[in-house]
Amino acid sequence: MDMAEKELLHLSFETRKCADDSDVGTRICQGGSSPTPSGNNCPPSDFLQCNGHSYPTYTCSPPVTSSTKAQLTNNDFSEDGDGWGPYECDEKYHNNSERIVALSTGWYKGGSRCGKMIRMKANGRSVTAKVVDECDSMRGCDKEHAYQPPCRNNIVDGSDAVWSALGFTEKWGL
Numbered sequence: 001m002d003m004a005e006k007e008l009l010h011l012s013f014e015t016r017k018c019a020d021d022s023d024v025g026t027r028i029c030q031g032g033s034s035p036t037p038s039g040n041n042c043p044p045s046d047f048l049q050c051n052g053h054s055y056p057t058y059t060c061s062p063p064v065t066s067s068t069k070a071q072l073t074n075n076d077f078s079e080d081g082d083g084w085g086p087y088e089c090d091e092k093y094h095n096n097s098e099r100i101v102a103l104s105t106g107w108y109k110g111g112s113r114c115g116k117m118i119r120m121k122a123n124g125r126s127v128t129a130k131v132v133d134e135c136d137s138m139r140g141c142d143k144e145h146a147y148q149p150p151c152r153n154n155i156v157d158g159s160d161a162v163w164s165a166l167g168f169t170e171k172w173g174l
Helices: 105-111 160-165
Strands: 009-012 016-021 026-029 046-050 053-057 071-074 100-104 117-122 125-135 155-158
Touching: 071 160, 100 105, 100 160, 105 125, 117 155, 125 155, 125 160, 155 160
Parallel strands: 009 117, 071 155, 100 125
Antiparallel strands: 016 026, 026 071, 046 053, 100 155, 117 125
């Protein structure tokens, strides 16, 4: 096994219905048996108040094993997409036909996973994708974060290509 294979982050997803979240402009999975974001000794570090809601913030993510559960959200990585600027790892925008992801703050590890590949499994399928950004679990609700709340600590924000490779459509996710 080469070094790149040893550094893969393995995540799995449970199938459940997803829908557009018009408040933040992304597709987010709701219902079903969602993984517990604060489980595995990773409690919220604080709470962020915005728009009359309280959102937990996290400095950590659940420990990674070969069966770590995560929540897959959908992101438009193009210049006119969901972010407010180029993506953190390479300061570029990306085509949504690329298999790319943004990871929650704890899994992103301060950028140490930039350019690394992660493996995801769902629906009997497996796919690898390159890490290009952080899904910030500490900050949000501001211009820099496209006015979206902080990410939970178990988020993999994937491109359309990742969703498609795992057999998900915009109506179905994990």
